[in-house]
Amino acid sequence: MTRGLPLRLVSGLGLLLLAALLVGPVISVALASLMRAEAPLSMPPALWLHSAVIAAVAVTVAVAVGMTIALWAAHVRTPSLRALITLAGAFPLVIPMYVHGMAMWQVSVRLGLYRELADEGPWSDLLVVGFVQGLRLSAFVHLITLAGWHSLHARWLEAGLLVGPRGFVRRRLLGPLLAPFVALAALLVAVISVTDVSIPLLFQVRSVIAMRLWWAHYAGLDPIGAWGAMVAPSLLVLAAVALITPPLWRRAAPLLSARRDPAEIPRGEGGQWLFALGGVIAVVLANGALIHLFVQITSLSLLAETFRANTGLISATVTTALGAAAVAMFAGGALALFLGDRGWRTVPPLLIALVFFTVPGFLWAVAAVSWWSAPGLRGDLYETGTVRWLVLGGRLLVIPAVILALAHARQSRTQREAALGLGWWHRWWGVVWPPLRRAAWVAYALVALMVIGDLDAAILMDLPGHTTLVVGLCNRLHISPRSPEVAMMAAVILATSLAMLALPAIVSGGWRRWREIR
Amino acid sequence: MTSRWITAAALAATLWACGGGQREVVVYTAHDQRLSEPILDLFEEETGIQALAVYDTEATKTTGLVNRLLAEADRPQCDVFWNNEIVQTLRLVREGVTQPHLSQNAAGIPAAFQDPEGHWTGFAARARVIVYNTALQPERPKIATYDDILRPPWARESGIALPLFGTTATHFALIHSQLGPEGTQRWLDSLTENGVQVLDSNGQVCDAVARGALRMGWTDTDDVAVAQAEGYPVAQVLPSSGMILIPNTVCMIDGAPHRAEARALIDFLLRADIEHLMASGPGRQIPLHAGVSPPRGVLRLQDETVLEVDWNAVADSFDAASELAARWAEAESLQ
Amino acid sequence: MSAPRISVAGVHLAFRRREVLRGFDLAVEPGACVGLLGVSGSGKTTALRILAGLERPQRGEVRIGDEIVTGDGVFVSPHRRGVGLVFQDLALWPHLTARGHLDLVARALGLSRAERRARVGEWLERCRLTSVARQRPDQLSGGEQQRLALARTLLPEPHVLLLDEPFAACDRPLVEDLKALVAEIHRGQHLTTLMVSHDWRDMEGLVDSVAVLEAGHVAVHGTAAQAMAHLADSPLGRFFRC
Known part of the structure; x- marks a missing residue:
């Protein structure tokens, strides 16, 4: 730790909190005006507490399961x-949150777990919701x-192995080295958990912030508005991010700029295959069970027919x-590259992008439709159907922005400077892009999967005559959740998602590179 | 090279998705997709007009499209809104989102289920019913009013959906319009005192009754039909004082881009034979046309007592009722 | 324990069908400093990693002192071998300060807080790092980074010191400075030292004997003159800066 760190940390946090206080209301008021707001909503402290409990459970479960895998x-x-x-x-991402919740609900009801837990009182409900969310997230x-x-x-860990046993290396080196990434993931999980309504809805947990917003939206209490409620969540999220980001960034920056080879922990004493195989089986079973436990896939011909x-x-x-x-890729990528090597100055724009992400999908979509669907050029563009891409991609641009910014930061500045003699296209295509390719693939996969599963936004953004799979599935799910047709639809979603994941890999030759790297 | 081909293919797919020179009508429908899709297919077959549908889902409590229509009010994309209930339609009428269309096919539909100016017309209704588990309750219960099961001795084994969404919200707004704010608050408090289970949807109430977790509950005829079709031991009973009938409603959107086609679709939906078709389907919708005789197992309007409802008064009460319900539900869940 | 003898016998190691070491034999007497010379890809680094316990050979035996540390059914964990390794790229931990590096190592030894502070202070002083103790690796100069890597390796007081191209990225004055430091430590700590390089000048004046590694085995092990003579006759000789 450098000598002036506490002072810098405190002043940095202060500045970010100040920014949060300014940015939160500005965004909220802007959204409010777009959404023709009328009256603020009440937000009792208990709602915050319950949301925080759910987020804490979700983060705990998600970090435990995600890190283990x-x-x-x-x-x-x-x-x-x-x-x-x-x-x-990565498989749980393919299953929309609502479908995942339905599956878990069915499973827990069938096993008699849900009623037993739910009878213990509202706190156990919160735990159940957090647990279900955490599994997917x-x-x-x-x-x-x-x-x-x-x-x-790899050498960082090997240098540790020379001085201490494996457990020491994991605890004292691997943990701190991975901490910024785990913290970033935990933040993302917490944000999604707090803004999600699917699982609280299915498990009948009503005393959370997201539900209050959702009621306001769908029950027409505050027609399309809910602006007063938006101020507080924005501030909460910004404050949380402000608390976490500077130390995170400070720790991540030297990691990202250091020289490296892919890390490998040396082989274990034996049983590695068994260990790995056990892992695969456990993970596949846990995920597969979500769908297969409440439906029965009957035949391949039915699957083909469903397709x-x-x-x-x-x-x-x-x-x-x-x-x-x-x-999302273009906007987020441009943002990431524009921010480039600007150090801590990359944080505020990314924070704003994160706040957009924290706005629940349905509110974001209604605000966007209100704005785009106007006479003139905006409306003309809206009619072409391209606006849905802008709206859905715009909300998620923080994902590629963060991932590509991290990947870009790993590239040394001198590598780029060495190509200054080249034209911009050759510099971009030959030097800047190749190291970003894998990160771009991951970002694309995350965004595509989240769009596929975003039911709330789909209702508002689907083109007439072009219903998306998630709406189709949810409609069938509602009528007969245990029917083979629902299983088939789930299988179609999975297949489509996997195909979408494979596409960029094929386009960029990523698969060949992947195999080469291995 | 591969990437160019794929980009070109993606662009072509998009243009294909956006393009087309055929006659078309854009319909937003909150009616279950599985039930409405075959009817729209039939419309396309008969008229050659392509029906471009946007469907809502139960997960968003079928109000997502109403919000979309309000958001699109300045530049409508939709021609026809086919709603599965009435109050949200009245909300659209009040917001000036609809335009009148008096269909000749609505002649056989009772006046109570249509707007005199033609802003909306009702057809193919659901009834609010009391579902009971025939294994737990072999004898058909004698029920005078819907509220009977919310009082002792049945209250502790009864359930209703949260009165914030769907037909239960409509039902609750009706209560509010009759009892006023204070009376409604007392009504809500009595639910707590009597130990009535409040679940999230009519479907969940029906499911709980079907599984035997509850003895009886408020739900709709279509939910009972689905549970019976799946073989659960459930039956429905109507209050002797009369049933609440909640019709599907259809309206034309003000500024609809395809007016002629929109009229054609509304006229089609309001035909007696379409009502008969909907009565024959898994939703067992109750026909409103005087001359339509529904298949066996579907309620006949002529045989039942229907409560007279002033839907405008219900719509007036809706926002206040929802606010009350939300605050009550929130307080309940925080206890 | 005084400086141990190192002996490696019949070590074979292949990565995906590519044989890196083939019958690698080497003996280093207690307290000796031996240079391992070879072209890139000849297996020098792999040999050091096997000694340190970071790779397990398919065949062969490694002894440090009287103990078999790698052999048939035997494998002693790296941290129990009493071996210190300075990596070619130094492998400094980017999130830790210079003091943090040494403190982490001292912690692994189970020292009390006071002992840790004393030991860390001592090594910071010895390697002339006291003034930059609060800097992270990216804030250190090349020489400071090299000295930090040495300090981290030597703080646990290993009996065997392995150096993998320790001066590869340094200019000549810095190399001479670091060589003096290594020589001082080698003698002062009573270490058995094995140093890998492709540049004879890095070893000159530091090593007692030189082993030349060719095609995965030791072609010659003897005095510097013997090694030079072998290299002069070898077609590979032109690759070495002798």
Whole structure:
């Protein structure tokens, strides 16, 4: 620690909190005017407390599960096994939150767990909601921790192994080195957990901030408004980020700029295969069970028939997700590259992008539709159907912005400066882009998967005649949750999502590179 | 090279998705997709007009589209709104989002279920019913009013949906319009005192009754139909004082881009044979046309006592009722 | 324990069918400083990693003193071998200050807080790092980074010191400065030292004997003159800066 750190830390936090106090209301008022706000909502402290409890449980579960899977993946040297574990850990992202919640609800009701827990009182309900959310959100922790792992240098850990046992290295070196990444993932999980309504709705937990906002929105209490409520969450999130970000950044920056090779913990004493295989089986079973426990897939012919019957839904989903991911990638990538090597100055724009992300999907979509659907050029553009890409991608641009900013920071400035003689295109394509390719793939995958599963926004953004898969699935789910048709639809969503994940890898030759790297 | 081809393909797919020169009508529908889609397909088949639908879901309590219509008011994209209830439609009428269309096909529909100016028309209704578990309650209970099951001796084994959403919100707004704010607050407090279970949706109430977790509860005819079709031991009973009938409603959006096609779709939906079709489907919708005789198992309007409802008064009460319900639910959940 | 003897016998190691070491044999007498010379890819670094316990060979045996540390069914963990390794790229921990590096190592030894402070202070002083104790690696000069890597390696008082191209990225004056430091430590600490380099000048005046590694095995092990003579006859000789 440098000598002046506490003073710098305190002043930095103060500045960020000040910014939060200014930015939060500005954004909220702007949203309010877009949403034709009328009256503020009440937000009793208990709602905050309950939301915080749920977020805390979700973060705990997500970090425990996500880190375990990430470290499994990192531990395994066999490329195919590692890829399998990585994919399995990311799998929950493919399942929309609502569907995941439905599955968990069905499972817990069938096992008699839910009623038993729920009868213990409201606190146990909060624990259940946090647990269910945490299981799905573990995928974020898994992916971000794994990304953190790849930014470590093998020698850093080996240098530790020379002085202390494996446990010491994990505790004293690996933990602190991965801490910024885990903290970032935890922050993301907390934000999503607080703003999610699907799981509280399914498990009938009503005393949380998100539900209050949701009631205001859907029950027409404050037609399309809820601006007063928006001020407080914005401030809370900004304050939390302000508290976490500077130390995070300070720790992450030297990690990212250091020289490195991909880290490997030396092989264990034995049983590695068994360990890894156990991991794969556990992860796949845990995730697969979510869908398969409450439905029965009956036959391949039915699956093929479902594919044929839903080509419209599939094409609508793919075009929506592709467009939104492209917008998020371009906007977030441009932001990341523009910010470049600006150190702490990268934080405020990213913070603002994060605040956009914290606005619940339905509020964001209603505000966007209100603004775009106006006479003149805006409305003309709205009618083309491209606005949905801007809206969905705009909300999620923080994801590629952060991921690409981190990847960009890893690249040494001199590497880029060495290419100054080249034209901008060759410099970009030949020098700047290649190291960003894998990060771009991860960012694209996250955005595409989140768009596919975003039910709230889909209702407001679907083009007429082009219903997306998530709406189709939820409608079937409502009528007969245990029908084979629902299972088929879930399978179609999974297949479409996986195809969407494979697409950029094929386009960029990433798969070949992936194999080469292994 | 591959990337260029894929980019071109993505662009082509997008243009394909956005383009088309066929006659079309844009319909936003909060009616269940599985039930409304075949009807819209039939419309396309008969008229050659392509019906471009946007569906709502139960997960958003089928009010997402109302908010979208309000948000799009300055530049409407939608021609026809097919709602599965009435109060949110009245909300749109009040916000000036609709325009009148008096369909000739609405002639057979009772006046209580249509707007004299033609801003909305009701058809194919659901009834509010009391569902009971036939294993726990072999004898058909004698019920005078809906409120009977919310009082002892049945209250502790009864359930209703949270009166914030769907038809329960409409039902609750009706109570509010009859009892006033204080009376409604007392009504809510009596739910707590009597130990009535409050779940999140009619579907959950029906499911709880079907599984035997509750003896009886408030729900709609279509939920009971689904539970019966799945083989659960449930039946429905109507209060002897009369049933609340909640119709589907259809309205034309002001500034609709395809007016002629919108009229054609509304006229189509209001036809007696379409009501018959909806009565025959899994939703067992109750026909409102005087001359339509529904299939067996579907309630006949002529055979039942229907409560007379002043829907405008219900719509007037809706916001105040929702506010009251939200605060009550919040207080309950915080206890 | 005084400086131990190191002996490596018949070590084979292959990575994905590529044989890196083939019958690698080497003996280093107690307290000796031996230079391991070889072209890039000849297996020098791998040999050091096997000695340190960071790689496990498919065949062969490694002894440090009287103890078999790697052998048939035997593998002693790296931190129990009494070996210190300075990595070619130094592998400094980017999130820790110079003091933090040494403190972490002292912590691994189970020292009390007072002992830790004393030991860390001593090594900061010895390696002339006291003035930069609160700096992180990215804030240190090249020489300071090298000295920090040495201090981190030597703080646990290993009996064997392994140096992997320790002066590769340094200019000549700095190399001479660091060589003097290594020589002082080697003698002062009674260490057995094995140093890897592809540049003879890095070893000159520091090592007692030189082993030349060719194609995964030691081609010659003897005095500097013997090694030079071998290299002069070898087609590989032109690759060494002798």
